[in-house]
Amino acid sequence: MRIAVCVKSVPDPDYYDQIIIDPVNKTLKRAGIPAVINASDKHAIEAALQLKEKHGGEITVISMGPPAVEQQLREALAMGADEAFLLSDRKVGGADTLATSYALSKVIEKTGPYDLILAGNESADGATSHVPSQIGEWLGMGSLCSALSVDMDGVNFIATKKFENGTAQFCLSSPCVIAVNQRINKVRLTNMMAILKAKKKPLTVLSAADLPDLDEQYIGLSGSPTQNGELHMVESTKSCTMLEGTEEETAAMIYDKIKQFIRE
Amino acid sequence: MNRDIWVFAEKLGNSPAPVYYELVCKANEMKQKMPGSKVCGVVIGKDTDDMVRAASIRGVDAIYAMDHDRLDTLDACMLKIAFADMVRQYDPEVVLVGATALGSELAPATAGKLKTGLAAHCVDIEVTEERINCMVPAFGGRVISEIYVPNTRPVMASVRPGIFDAPAEHEADSAAEVICVDNSIMNDAVSPVAMVSFVEDAPTNDIKLEDAEIVVCAGRGVSTQEAFDKLRALADKLDAGIGYTRSFADTGLVPDESNMIGTSGKSVKPKVFLGFGISGAAHHVCGMNKSDLVITVNKDPKAKMFQFSDYGIVGDAAKMVCALLEKVEK
C-alpha cells in the first residue's frame, strides 16, 4: 500500500499573540516565529504509520512551501515516513485553497499512484479546512474530512466522522483522500536514531516545471479565485479588574456580579 | 445576471440546522444593499417536502429544492454534485453555507467543483459598492482578512454556527416560492464514498452551550475528575452550559470535542462567561470574545486570559469552583 500524507509547515501557534500588522505597508509581521509541522498533520502521519504497521506499505510526505520547509519534511521522515517531496516555486506562491489543492494534486499525480492520501483536518494558520476535499475534487477521488478513525478493508477504506447529532461510518473506495481529526490518535515520539536515519531518506524538491500538464491558469496568486483585501488586528476591548480576597470573599463577589448581570 | 443570495438549509433531525436561521438573517441585511436580489433557501435531499416547509420562513423569498433518492446521505461527494448543478442552473451571486460538520466539507467540495472562491468561517460579510467583503479570521483569530472573489461566480462563504444573530422565533411563511430543481444529473451520479451507518447520539438533558445565558468553561487548570464534577454541579445550579478548551479535552475528561470553544469548536456569546484555568490562546479566545461579562480564574497573574476578562481572580481553579458552588447553593 502506498500512502501520501500532505504536510504543511506553519508558524508555531504558540506565538500567534505576537503577530502584528505593519502599520505602514499593512502586511503581517511574523518574522522570528519558528516554523513547525502543522499539528493536525502529525496525526495524519501517525495514522499512516499505524496503517503501515498493520497492512505494510510505504509513506510519502508531500508539501508545498518555501525551500526552508525541507526542515519540517526531515522531521516527518524522522517520524517514520519513507520519502518526501517538496513543491517549491514562486509560481505557486500566494495561492488560495483552490490553487493550493490544485498544485498539491499535481504533485500527487506526479509522484503516485497512491492507495490513500491523508491530510490534517485544518492548518493552524489559514485553518480553512478546504484543501483535503478540494484535492479530492481535482483528482476525482472520494474524500472525507475530520475522520475519527481510518482502517483498510480489502480495497476500501473505512472511516468514521462525528456530526452534530450522531456518528456516521463511511466506506471510501481506493484511492481516496481522508483528513484526520486530531483526536484520531496520539502521536508517537521520535528518537535520536530516527532523526539520524531521516537524514539519509530521499527528499526531492520539485518546481512547477516538473509537474505534468500543469495548467497555469489555476496556480499561484493569479490562479486563486479569492483575493485578500485589507488586514485587521483583533484586539481586546476589555480592561480587567482583579478581585482580591479569600476564596470565599471572591466567590461572593463573582456571584453578585453574575446575579446583577443576569437581572439586567 | 441575478444577484440572489442562497442559503444552504442543512437537515438536522427534522428541521434546518439553527445556523440556517442565522444566515437568513444576515442574507436579509445583505439584500438591502443588493437591489433586485432575493434571499433563497437551498434544500437538498430525499423526500424534501417537510424540509421545504420548515425552511420557508419569513425573510426567505424562494426555496430551491433538489429531491432524489441518492441524496439521502451525509456524503459530501454525492451532495456536491447536486449543489454545484443547482448553482449552475440558476447562477446566484452569493452562496452561504453554515460551517457545521457537513457544511464545512460540502462548501469547499462544491466550490472546488465550481472552481470559484470560498471565504472560510467568516465573522462578518459586508456589501460595498465595489464588492462583497468576507471577514475571514486567521492565525487563530488574531488577524482578520478581507476576502473577496473578483472574477468568478458565485461568491461562496461559510459561517460557523453562533456567529450571526437570529430572532428567537421564526415565523413560518408560505409565501416563499418553491422551485423544484431538475434532478436529472443525479440519475447517473456516482460517489466513491458510501455512508454505511449512522448512529444517533443519546439525548442529554444538558443545556445547549449555544443557547445558554451563562457559560462555564474549563481549561487545563481544571485537571481532575473531582474538579470537573464540581464544575458540572456549578453549571447545573446556574443553568449554565458547559464548554472547554482543547487542552482540557485532551485530558480525556470529556469523550470528544463537541463542546469545545474556539476556532475549531463552537462560538459562544453568553451574557456571562466564567472561565477556570484557561491560558487565553488566540484559538480559544476567538470563540468566546463576544461574551458580555467575562470572569476568569487563573493561578498565574500574568495569564493572557485576563486581557480578555472584565474581572479576574488569581487563584486555584478547583478551589474557586468549590467556593462558588457553595455560594450558589446557599
Ligand SMILES: Cc1cc2nc3c(=O)[nH]c(=O)nc-3n(C[C@H](O)[C@H](O)[C@H](O)COP(=O)(O)OP(=O)(O)OC[C@H]3O[C@@H](n4cnc5c(N)ncnc54)[C@H](O)[C@@H]3O)c2cc1C
Ligand atoms: C488571513 C488569511 C485568510 C485566508 N482566507 C482564505 C479563504 O477564505 N479562502 C481561501 O480559499 N483561502 C484563504 N487563505 C489562503 C489559504 O490559507 C492558503 O491557500 C493555504 O495555503 C491553504 O489553506 P489552509 O492553510 O487553510 O489549509 P487547510 O485546508 O486548513 O489545511 C488542511 C490540510 O491540508 C493540507 N495542506 C494544506 N496546505 C498545504 C500545503 N501547503 N502543503 C501540504 N499540505 C497542505 C494539510 O494536510 C492540512 O492539514 C487565507 C490566507 C490568509 C493568510
Ligand SMILES: Cc1cc2nc3c(=O)[nH]c(=O)nc-3n(C[C@H](O)[C@H](O)[C@H](O)COP(=O)(O)OP(=O)(O)OC[C@H]3O[C@@H](n4cnc5c(N)ncnc54)[C@H](O)[C@@H]3O)c2cc1C
Ligand atoms: C489549528 C488549531 C485550532 C485550535 N482550536 C482550538 C479551539 O477551538 N479551542 C481551544 O480551546 N483551543 C484550540 N486550540 C488550542 C489552543 O491553541 C490552546 O492550546 C488551548 O486553548 C489551551 O487550552 P488551555 O488554556 O486550557 O490550556 P493551557 O494553555 O495549558 O493553559 C492552562 C492554564 O491554566 C492555568 N492553571 C493551571 N493550573 C491551574 C490551577 N490549578 N488553577 C488555576 N489555573 C491553573 C495555567 O496558568 C494556564 O494559564 C487550537 C490550536 C490549533 C493549532
